[in-house]
Amino acid sequence: MKNRPVYGIQSVDHALRLAALLAQEGPLRLSEAAERLGVARSTAHRLLAMLVYRDFAEQREDRRYVAGPVLRRVEAPEPVTELRRIALPHLQALTEAIDETTNLIVVVGDQARFVASAEGTQVLRVGDRAGRVLPAHLASGGRAVLATLDEDRVRALYGRAGSPVADVDALLRDLRRVRRRGFAVNDRKTETGVTAIGAAIPAPTAGGVAARAALSIALPTARYRRDRLPEWVARLTTTAERIAHELVDDQA
Amino acid sequence: MKNRPVYGIQSVDHALRLAALLAQEGPLRLSEAAERLGVARSTAHRLLAMLVYRDFAEQREDRRYVAGPVLRRVEAPEPVTELRRIALPHLQALTEAIDETTNLIVVVGDQARFVASAEGTQVLRVGDRAGRVLPAHLASGGRAVLATLDEDRVRALYGRAGSPVADVDALLRDLRRVRRRGFAVNDRKTETGVTAIGAAIPAPTAGGVAARAALSIALPTARYRRDRLPEWVARLTTTAERIAHELVDDQA
DNA sequence: CCGGTCTGTTCTTCACAGCGGAAGAGTAGC
DNA sequence: GCTACTCTTCCGCTGTGAAGAACAGACCGG
Numbered sequence: 384m385k386n387r388p389v390y391g392i393q394s395v396d397h398a399l400r401l402a403a404l405l406a407q408e409g410p411l412r413l414s415e416a417a418e419r420l421g422v423a424r425s426t427a428h429r430l431l432a433m434l435v436y437r438d439f440a441e442q443r444e445d446r447r448y449v450a451g452p453v454l455r456r457v458e459a460p461e462p463v464t465e466l467r468r469i470a471l472p473h474l475q476a477l478t479e480a481i482d483e484t485t486n487l488i489v490v491v492g493d494q495a496r497f498v499a500s501a502e503g504t505q506v507l508r509v510g511d512r513a514g515r516v517l518p519a520h521l522a523s524g525g526r527a528v529l530a531t532l533d534e535d536r537v538r539a540l541y542g543r544a545g546s547p548v549a550d551v552d553a554l555l556r557d558l559r560r561v562r563r564r565g566f567a568v569n570d571r572k573t574e575t576g577v578t579a580i581g582a583a584i585p586a587p588t589a590g591g592v593a594a595r596a597a598l599s600i601a602l603p604t605a606r607y608r609r610d611r612l613p614e615w616v617a618r619l620t621t622t623a624e625r626i627a628h629e630l631v632d633d634q635a
Numbered sequence: 636m637k638n639r640p641v642y643g644i645q646s647v648d649h650a651l652r653l654a655a656l657l658a659q660e661g662p663l664r665l666s667e668a669a670e671r672l673g674v675a676r677s678t679a680h681r682l683l684a685m686l687v688y689r690d691f692a693e694q695r696e697d698r699r700y701v702a703g704p705v706l707r708r709v710e711a712p713e714p715v716t717e718l719r720r721i722a723l724p725h726l727q728a729l730t731e732a733i734d735e736t737t738n739l740i741v742v743v744g745d746q747a748r749f750v751a752s753a754e755g756t757q758v759l760r761v762g763d764r765a766g767r768v769l770p771a772h773l774a775s776g777g778r779a780v781l782a783t784l785d786e787d788r789v790r791a792l793y794g795r796a797g798s799p800v801a802d803v804d805a806l807l808r809d810l811r812r813v814r815r816r817g818f819a820v821n822d823r824k825t826e827t828g829v830t831a832i833g834a835a836i837p838a839p840t841a842g843g844v845a846a847r848a849a850l851s852i853a854l855p856t857a858r859y860r861r862d863r864l865p866e867w868v869a870r871l872t873t874t875a876e877r878i879a880h881e882l883v884d885d886q887a
Numbered sequence: 888c889c890g891g892t893c894t895g896t897t898c899t900t901c902a903c904a905g906c907g908g909a910a911g912a913g914t915a916g917c
Numbered sequence: 918g919c920t921a922c923t924c925t926t927c928c929g930c931t932g933t934g935a936a937g938a939a940c941a942g943a944c945c946g947g
Contacts, residue, residue: 388681388687388688390648390925391681391684391688392904393680393682394647394904394933394934394935395646395649395650395682395685396648396685396688397647399650399685399689399691400689402651402654402705406705407741407743407748407750412897413896414893414894421935424895425897425898425936425937426935426936429640429642429643432640433644433647435640436639436643436648437648437651438655446943453654454706467660477827489659496659498659498803539787619801642896642934644933665923665925666922666924674908675908676923676924676925677906677908677924680925698924815934
């Protein structure tokens, strides 16, 4: 039996026990969570709110809480530390050039995960989303990666029962368009007031994490200008290519 | 983008962010974790210790931390709240009869999870392990459940590369013995100074959570008496049968 | 529809738990 | 053995986390 750490953190213990309960037992009422943890209902409510905020829990319509995406992973984690290390200086240079927030994204299953961000300096800007998850079929970087996949693979991913995509054919048409243009735009589909442009990192080899990685520029919709799109796209794809080249160099 | 809860808990936020980093990016050094969270190394160390304690992280020999079992689940959670509700009074009655700690266990994949415990009142006793995880092939309740499975299924579970079981044939021989006797004993294989006797709950129907549930009596090895084993086994299997009957009634 | 019960959410106060700096310990390479 | 790097332990202090209470919402039965 593991011993409690000497310098344990009680609040963290409560949160982790609750997360494990959700993962192992499924739907829980707030009042039951409070009882199981031996805390006040208001404390349990605060803990659940934090778990929901960080995607360890979700609240259903019947008000019960269930495990969130982080606890519902269906694939083993893959190390992306190296990709992040290589990409980050390029992200920062791109952000410096355009003074908008840029992101490194990895697609796992049907989720687009923000691995790294570099924030612009303007007062109104999109914040750091590292660690967050968006549906891949809506996010700009997610769609840029999906556009690099075989159509059969996309069908396998989104054609199953319970899929978040009602019309796979419409998605495939969108992805063909993304493929032709070389980038994808997400205009407020996932976040109010945010427009993002995404482009996939050209994969040096099939497989590996870079085969599912993308960059995106995320800016307040108020600053999105159609006439600047070619410039943003050019910088985005140039940066993606630089990262791809450095990944090759790093492997040699 | 989700808003931070109004009554957020900073320490919990740190822990959950760190857990998500481990899940998404794999191996992390303590110093890198500290930098990523923006906290002191001593704080990161405390957080990682809590994550390890609650099975959200593991530390490898090279000292890096990786995602732990809770974050590495490969199966969707199943609700066991109902099973727990039905079983708990019976657990408590059994504990009262023998004054030793009893447990309800559910096997998921190759893990035996403690869903509920009822503690004896003696000064030296096995504590409440609800929420904990043990390897199923070593735990008494885990082995009792594995003994109810097809041998092909056990082979599929433990015959793969990277399996924790080196000799599947030896495991199958053990499980045949468990099946014949109707119970399994775990004498200090998972926890120093603890001996446990486990018996599976007879499944009312194939599938469902009860098909992978077991009860166990856990006592200090110093109090384990071979001549009391028949009594303990009889009480254990009687209790398991009562629970199984009540599960059937509850579905009608 | 109303009242009662149950459950979830919001707010405030205060004491002690969580944080970080510093010291100590461990590891790896030359 | 020495140096540099990294991890682990310890302690004091203040602001954060917990819980009580009030409020709000949901549900059910008469």
